[in-house]
Amino acid sequence: MHFSLLGICLDRKRFRRGSHNAPYELRNVFSQLETFINGVDLQTHGWFRDLGNILPKKYEEMVQEIKIKLQDGFPIILGGDHSITYPAVKAIEPKVFVTFDAHPDCENENLCFLSVSRKIAEDGFKTYIYGARCFSKAEWDFINNDDRVKIATLEDLKAINEPTYLSIDFDVLDSSIMPAVAIPEPNGLTFNQVLEGIRALAKNLMAVDFVEFLPTDNVSYTLIAGKLIYSTLAEIVKAKLSNGR
Ligand SMILES: [Mn+2]
16 A cells, blocks of 8 residues: 655644645655564555645635645645644545544534534544543533534444544644644553554554644654654555555
8 A cells, every 4th residue: 555645734723733744754764764563564565655744725625736736645744733734635535534532522613623523523423532531611512412522432443443534733742752842731541552543543544644743942752753654654554464455
């Protein structure tokens, strides 16, 4: 199989900006990472085609550009702030949307990193949120009163059986592992817990994005973020190979 790598260099936040540079920073460390990972040789089974970057524009225009660029291959999309997930989901049209995120991103606001999961749920994509631990009261009330969105357990993820788009906000990781995000949160998932979630979904995945990485002078965090991306690719390759696809 091959992966199609697409960066979306957009950060419309007003504070702790920088995630628009993440696609460049993350690509820089790929060459430093071991490609034989968790039993899979990505050089043999998971080669990349790099489709370059999309620069900020209106969301509707981004949907069109994403559709045109992602003609074949398994989409791996690098943000960007979390709002980039909205045009990507609209372009790819999965049945199910799963987001790994410390925050549910369900505020009742115009499309932005605070409201993206709510917008996607309201557009009719069955939405699961995994790893969330910091809710506003309004988000809590919305999620508990709306069938379109669910706080998921690992068992819920394993039970999904439809084509799924996965969005990974790096802040789902515990802040001690990954402080290089706009809004780090303690009490988060370990690296292995995130991989367990990916493994639960892998056979149904049709696209994955990675968002909210905030490049810092500490390249260690970029290497860890890159490791999560490569580990995800390895899980996808394993699932597709065992499915005979
Ligand atoms: Mn988010």
